[in-house]
Amino acid sequence: MTPGSNIPLSAAGVAVDVAAPVRLDVSGLLLTAHGKVRSDADFVFYNQPAGPGVTYRSGGGASPDAITVDTAAVPADIERIVVTASPDEAGRTFQGVEPTATVRDAATGAVLATFTPPRLGTETALVVVEVYRRGGAWKVRAVGQGYANGLAGIATDFGVTVEEPPAAPQAAPPRAAAPAAPSAPAA
Incomplete structure (x- = not known):
């Protein structure tokens, strides 16, 4: 596939795995017609591996992580499922990394499409x-849209509440030493 191209899905269940020469975190977001999640429960990833009709599967480092979509179980108000990836290593960019998404029939494992972003x-x-519904039929579209502000940028754009880690408390300024008590006169 090329960016922006789409194909109809011939299978009711599809698995999308994203492979690269580095370990990736893969996730899925269930989006309404407004392009937003209904709640944070619509963000499927390793810490929340299941949503309505969508599941996350860890590759355990030996194989790619995947998002599986059971189109028959996706709620009617969800129009698309966006599959995302980010390097597992903090601060790592996609410079020199070519991720490839493989869309498979979830039941048979047959490859339906592959996409490597430019x-x-x-x-x-x-x-x-993205796996999306159009006119009652399901399709998959190659996107390849990058973000410089990480997975938090993607999640925020699609309406997920991202809690930033609390800032480290600032150290209190050093206290001035109490003046020494005057010494008592000798008797």
């Missing part, structure tokens, strides 16, 4: 593909 650079997260 050359990437300073992006730290990527919307790879």
Whole structure:
């Protein structure tokens, strides 16, 4: 596939795995017609591996992580499932990394499509593909949209509340030493 291209899905269940020469974190976001999640429960990833009709599967480092979509179980108000990826290593960009998404029939494992986004650079997260509903039929679209502000940037754009880690408390300024008590006169 090429960026922006789409194909109809012939399978009711598809698995999208994203492989690269570095370990990637793969996630899925269930989006309404407004392009937003209904709640944070629509963000499927390693710490929240299941949502309505969508599941996350870890590759355990030996194989790629995947998002599986059971189109028959996706709620009617969800129009698309966005599959994202980001390098597992903090601060790592996609410079020199060519991720490839493989869309498979979830039941048989047969490859339905593959997509490698064009050359990437300073992006730290990527919307790879989307599985979407159009006129009652399901399709997959190659996206390849990069983000320089990581997975938090993608999540925020799609309406997920991202809690920043609390800032380290600032150290209190050093206290001035109390003046020494006057010594008592000798008796």
